[in-house]
Amino acid sequence: MVKIETVKRTISLCPECLKNIRAEIVWDKDENKIFMVKSCPEHGDFQDRLSSDPDDFIWQQTYTETLGSDEENSTKPVELLENIKGCPYSCGLCDQHKSGPCIALIDLTNRCNLHCPVCFANSAVAGYVYEPTFEEVVQIMQYFRSIKPIPPIMLQLSGGEPTLRDDLFDIIRKGVKLGFVNVMLTSNGIKLAKSVEYCKQLVDAGLNSLYFSFDGIESKTWKKMRGVDLSDVKIQVLKNCRSAGFAAANIGVVLVPTIVNGINDHEIGNIIDVAREYSDIVMGIVFQPVSLTGRISIEDVNKMRYTTSDLKQAINKHTNGLIHKFYPLSLTSKMTRLIAWLEDEPAFSMTSHQDCGFATIGVLDDKNNWQSIEDFFEVDGLMKFCNTTYDMVQKRELPHATKLLEGMKNPPKIIRTVLNFTDAMTDLAYRQIMKLYFMAGAARYFKGNINQILKNQKTFFNFLKIMWSPNLNSVAGFFLNRNIMISSMHFQDAYNFDLERVQRCLVHYGVINPEDPSKVLEIPFCAMNTLHRSVLEQALAKKKETKSIEQLDKEIYELIEQVSK
Numbered sequence: 060m061v062k063i064e065t066v067k068r069t070i071s072l073c074p075e076c077l078k079n080i081r082a083e084i085v086w087d088k089d090e091n092k093i094f095m096v097k098s099c100p101e102h103g104d105f106q107d108r109l110s111s112d113p114d115d116f117i118w119q120q121t122y123t124e125t126l127g128s129d130e131e132n133s134t135k136p137v138e139l140l141e142n143i144k145g146c147p148y149s150c151g152l153c154d155q156h157k158s159g160p161c162i163a164l165i166d167l168t169n170r171c172n173l174h175c176p177v178c179f180a181n182s183a184v185a186g187y188v189y190e191p192t193f194e195e196v197v198q199i200m201q202y203f204r205s206i207k208p209i210p211p212i213m214l215q216l217s218g219g220e221p222t223l224r225d226d227l228f229d230i231i232r233k234g235v236k237l238g239f240v241n242v243m244l245t246s247n248g249i250k251l252a253k254s255v256e257y258c259k260q261l262v263d264a265g266l267n268s269l270y271f272s273f274d275g276i277e278s279k280t281w282k283k284m285r286g287v288d289l290s291d292v293k294i295q296v297l298k299n300c301r302s303a304g305f306a307a308a309n310i311g312v313v314l315v316p317t318i319v320n321g322i323n324d325h326e327i328g329n330i331i332d333v334a335r336e337y338s339d340i341v342m343g344i345v346f347q348p349v350s351l352t353g354r355i356s357i358e359d360v361n362k363m364r365y366t367t368s369d370l371k372q373a374i375n376k377h378t379n380g381l382i383h384k385f386y387p388l389s390l391t392s393k394m395t396r397l398i399a400w401l402e403d404e405p406a407f408s409m410t411s412h413q414d415c416g417f418a419t420i421g422v423l424d425d426k427n428n429w430q431s432i433e434d435f436f437e438v439d440g441l442m443k444f445c446n447t448t449y450d451m452v453q454k455r456e457l458p459h460a461t462k463l464l465e466g467m468k469n470p471p472k473i474i475r476t477v478l479n480f481t482d483a484m485t486d487l488a489y490r491q492i493m494k495l496y497f498m499a500g501a502a503r504y505f506k507g508n509i510n511q512i513l514k515n516q517k518t519f520f521n522f523l524k525i526m527w528s529p530n531l532n533s534v535a536g537f538f539l540n541r542n543i544m545i546s547s548m549h550f551q552d553a554y555n556f557d558l559e560r561v562q563r564c565l566v567h568y569g570v571i572n573p574e575d576p577s578k579v580l581e582i583p584f585c586a587m588n589t590l591h592r593s594v595l596e597q598a599l600a601k602k603k604e605t606k607s608i609e610q611l612d613k614e615i616y617e618l619i620e621q622v623s624k
């Protein structure tokens with residue numbers, strides 16, 4: 060009897076020499092787990108666990124396609140690099156890449172006020188300072204905004220710790236001015252814990268969301284994850300954001316926990332509870348199972364590896380089975396474009412690979428208990444309807460007369476007359492017709508009778524707001540109205556690297572090209588962190604002094620004392 064079944068074949072990297080090698084994704088039926096297995100002619104065999112739930116892994120391979128959500132995302136920069144070195148060595152963006160950027164990511168510095176063992180980039184460890192000038196940051200933003208036909212509308216300012224820059228508020232303002240609809244700041248929160256005033260300045264600058272690293276609530280978790288007990292500091296950040304008026308300004312905090320097996324996987328429930336407690340300002344959680352970079356033994360990889368399937372089980376368990384269905388991110392790729400088109404707003408589309416991440420929505424009722432989004436909407440039906448409506452819009456079709464008039468023996472003449480005007484119709488009229496059609500059609504997928512709907516008015520009406528006014532503000536409002544997005548993105552490392560995934564990556568770094576500073580390189584996130592970061596940053600590094608680890612420790616202990624007073 061076959062105990063190992065091949066699920067698919069792909070190309071990965073050798074974790075030792077980082078050369079391309081063939082890999083198989085297999086279902087080990089003895090262990091009932093999914094593994095990536097690969098062999099380097101020079102460095103031998105490697106095996107890494109991708110999923111502890113084969114049924115779920117196999118389901119997610121075809122789910123989005125089955126509902127018709129798969130979308131060609133051909134948004135590309137004007138100048139593409141030739142893929143001469145092969146993937147993933149030709150990033151820039153090269154002509155083989157399959158997804159345009161959904162999130163434009165700029166590292167503002169690699170300086171940090173912490174020195175976490177799980178960090179991608181840190182000047183104290185790297186020994187050099189990478190910090191683009193204000194003008195270079197603007198050059199990168201302009202590059203992203205010039206992408207055709209759909210420039211990214213989300214800008215993520217990251218690091219290192221971007222709050223260490225004195226010109227951060229100017230950078231946020233510039234991002235808003237250049238047309239980014241959602242300007243996100245990644246932060247460990249140290250600076251925000253120090254002062255409400257600083258948080259208010261972020262509000263005034265026009266920030267839209269705070270991507271806040273939050274690994275748990277226990278002191279021992281923080282000590283292991285970040286080298287120092289930040290439990291009180293992190294809660295202080297949430298309180299300061301609250302006092303600074305984040306909710307009134309529609310600024311959502313997204314908790315971003317890095318999950319390491321055996322270190323903080325037991326904190327997943329605590330993190331969800333914190334999101335619930337601060338649901339007036341917390342719009343979501345993006346769990347990030349740890350990405351294992353640097354030299355590390357295979358034993359440690361096995362010990363620390365945490366997969367999205369483990370995460371799904373933990374969330375399900377903590378919510379007593381209420382949050383139980385987790386959707387690949389690309390499920391929404393046509394829906395997001397459709398709602399943007401209906402409102403004549405800038406579009407975006409999440410066309411990432413199905414194994415990159417998932418999302419769902421947890422709804423809080425009036426007693427602060429969790430309910431699942433499936434209690435309110437028939438999700439599969441609604442998504443299918445969004446997808447077919449989007450496909451109609453692409454072909455400029457009108458809702459089919461026979462469908463509109465299904466069951467009617469003598470359809471009114473007027474409808475046929477209206478349909479004859481299709482070609483002559485203005486864009487505005489067409490948009491209005493499709494909006495009405497969409498709202499009427501989508502209503503079919505709300506669950507329950509009118510009494511049930513009235514009982515759950517908040518969620519129902521907030522969702523209706525998206526239907527009536529489906530722009531990004533109403534989406535942000537939806538998540539700040541006690542509906543919390545619970546999601547995950549599993550960044551890759553050399554052990555689980557999958558070329559199919561990285562070629563569909565939609566989180567793209569912008570970096571000045573060291574060989575020609577008039578140009579910008581656009582590099583998919585997981586390729587950057589696995590392969591390109593140190594080479595590029597060293598070529599662009601400024602010879603600035605970086606703080607010593609002792610100095611960083613001294614400052615953080617002063618803050619902990621200040622917060623606990």
Ligand code: SF4
Nearest residue numbers: 146147149150153156
């Ligand atoms: S990851 Fe994308 S941009 Fe980089 S080499 Fe591969 S296809 Fe090209």
Ligand code: SF4
Nearest residue numbers: 411415549564584585
């Ligand atoms: S950043 Fe990594 S995990 Fe996320 S979409 Fe890109 S390739 Fe996938």
